[in-house]
Amino acid sequence: MSSDKDFIKQITKRSDDFSRWYTDVIKRAELADYTTMKGMMVIRPYGYEIWEHIQSNLDKMFKDTGHKNAYFPLFIPESFLKKEAEHVEGFAPEVAWVSFGGDEELEERLAVRPTSEAIICSMYSKWIKSWRDLPVLINQWANVVRWEKVTRPFLRTTEFLWQEGHTVHESAEDAQSETLRMLNIYKTFAEDYLAIPVISGMKSEAEKFAGAESTYAIEALMPDGKALQAGTSHNLGQNFSKAFNIRFETRDQNLEFGWQTSWGVSTRLIGALIMVHGDDSGLVIPPRVAPLQAVIVPISRGNWKETVLPEAQKLFSSLKEAGIRVYLDDRDTYTPGWKFSEWEMRGVPVRIEIGPKDIEKGQVVLVNRINREKSFVEIGNLMIELNNLLEKIQKDLFEKALKYRKDNTVTNKTLNDLAQTIEEKRGFVRSGWCGSPDCEAKVKEKTAATIRVIDNKKESGINKCLVCGKDSTDTVIFAKSY
RNA sequence: CGGGGCGUGGCUCAGUCUGGUAGAGUAUCGGUUUUGGGAACCGAGGGUCGCAGGUUCGAACCCUGCCGCCCCGACCA
Incomplete structure (x- = not known):
């Protein structure tokens, strides 16, 4: 980062200790906080809002490709989980169990879902009878629990939020093309929205999902040189349909097991975003998923509340009306300098400064979060200039990350x-x-x-x-x- | 699960070696002056030192056990 000064003092430098930097940023930017239970974090409003933007954009991409949302139970009977041998073996070590309801011991333990193949397949076997019922293209937004030994906020927590798509098809070919289609959607989303370049491809046998025929993934390179699996798409073949008896009558009147896929991305994406784009001053959030795309900081001098503030409010209304996610920081308890640092730390892509001098000249100052470059724009051109800058930042973040990956x-x-x-x-x-x-x-x-x-x-x-x-x-x- | 570090006002930490009236910075609250890169001064409130036991006239500090968190490695989105 081309800074002469470090304005933020409470964040460990990224180059000094990457892990510390990561957790510092999360806490200081109020994305998440630790609870008293190991591995259980609270996603705070600012972090959750990033997730909401991830959700809404991905959800649209799913719907545009014919998928519908549904919701399945949190609990899975032990017997269901055990039906697919490889699946249970893979997940057994990290399943949380419920064995009591109130003070009565349950006849059969219930797993808190680590993933929902088992419960969903048990329903699919009821719903699917004919080739006319296919394909089934269902997604759910849910929480899952995996009792991990080592946890880190967003990257690996005991409970996490994700989406999991579960589809059933008529043929192996259809399942395979669905698997690749969703992989491709993940890649597009990661690159176009999160500005994170990813490589995609198949996993080796050793790395594939427990119970899958084959697993595909998108992988991103983090600034510490480690890879992060950012999304997976599995071709389940007939492994689960056989275990759960999902059979349908084919066009030529035979009984056949369905061909399935499942695919997911999680709140881990937020972790990737933090690591890939952040710098010593804190977060940098790509405009397309940023809770705030711009923040207006009025320069408070003299009687600024009478002179500057009304102008700032006008700006705010017009930007908001134009669909920009914008905030007017009119708090009088903090100085402009403090606010600059605060919003930089929180990763808002563009800061808009307006002060007495600017009003005189009929201009505002746009500041680019990536490099703190200032540009002075006429108020009349603000919308167009701001949109250009947001697009430029979105693009530059991607290019910067891509260059890093190429270099490494x-x-x-x-x-x-x-x-x-x-x-x-x-x-x-x-x-x-x-x-x-x-x-x-x-x-x-x-x-x-x-x-x-x-x-x-x-x-x-x-x-x-x-x-x-x-x-x-x-x-x-x-x-x-x- | 192995190795390391840590647990003291909201937060970051000093104090523990060498036992003797709980400290600092920051944040918070009140006030005055300020405000184009985390403003200055004055004043105030707030902790019994992770938990339990032990040693001692006396424990944040010594001993034992437990719990939790963080980091690094083996397993995982």
Whole structure:
């Protein structure tokens, strides 16, 4: 960040201690707060508002592709969870159980959903009888609970908010194209709205979702060089339909099990957004999902309440009317300088200053959160200039993140090179891989890096497995992950 | 689950080694002067030091146990 001064004193510098910086920003910007229970955080209004913007934009994308929302129960009977063997095995260690209702012990324990495949599939088996019932395209916005050992606000909490889509299709091909369609929606959303560049691709067998046929993911690179899985889309094949007996009569009058998908993103996206765009002054929120896109700070001198404030109020009304998410900070308990720092810390993309000098000249001052660049614009041009600036910030944030990712993506041909890269600077590493789980495990053992995605873009020069040297079937991205 | 750190006004922390009247900064409240990058001064309120037990004339400080949080590693959105 091109700052000569650090105006914010209560945030650990990002370069000093990235983890501390992360939690400092969350607390200071009032995105979330810790409770007395481990791993349980409160999402405060300012943080929740970011989630609401994520929700509303994604929800529209889901609806535009034919999906509907529904809501399924929080509790899942133990017997349901156990129906799909791989699924229960994968989730068992992190399921919270309810065994009492009031003071009566339940005959069957209830799981607090760690994900809803089991309960949803149990209903689908009732609802789906014919090919005419398909596809079923349902999404739910919900909370889930996973008893994680290590928690961090937004990135991994015991309870978190997400959406989970659960679809059923007539054919393997339909399920596969749905899987990829949703993966693509996630990618588009991450890049266009959150301004976070992601790589997408399939997961290896070792990394796939418990119970899936195949898992696809979008992965983002964080500023500390670690990868963050930002969304997943699973092709469930017939694994669950067989376990839950979801059968339908086909067009040619046979009985067949449904072909399913499931896909989700969570409040973790907020964590990604904080890390990717933030700086030493605090948050930087991309305009499209920012609770506030602009804040007006009237310069309080002399009788400013009679002179400056009315002008500021006019600005506020007109911007608000034009659909800008804007706030007028007319508090007289704080100085302008204090407010500047405060709103920077909270990541508002544009600050609008208006003072006596500006009114004289018929102008206002726009300040870009990314670089504190000031521009003086005529009041008449404010709307157009502000919109331009917001778009520019949205774009610049993406470009900056993309550049960072490019600068931190390297190609390594040997395990030693990979180990060195991970040791020295982390980042994404492209390599060849023969597809063997053994080779994958060796990499993990030696470097702690895992295959984030298999992105089958053939790259010249990568044609051998970095471990065993055999011909590589896949080009993969390795990274240390969150 | 292993390693490390920490728990003292709302917040950040000093004080613990070497036991002896609980401190600072900040925030809050009242007042005056201020206000183009976290303003200055004056005044005020607010904690029994994570919990439980022990040693002692006396414990924030020493001992034992417990709880919680944070960070780093093995598992996970």
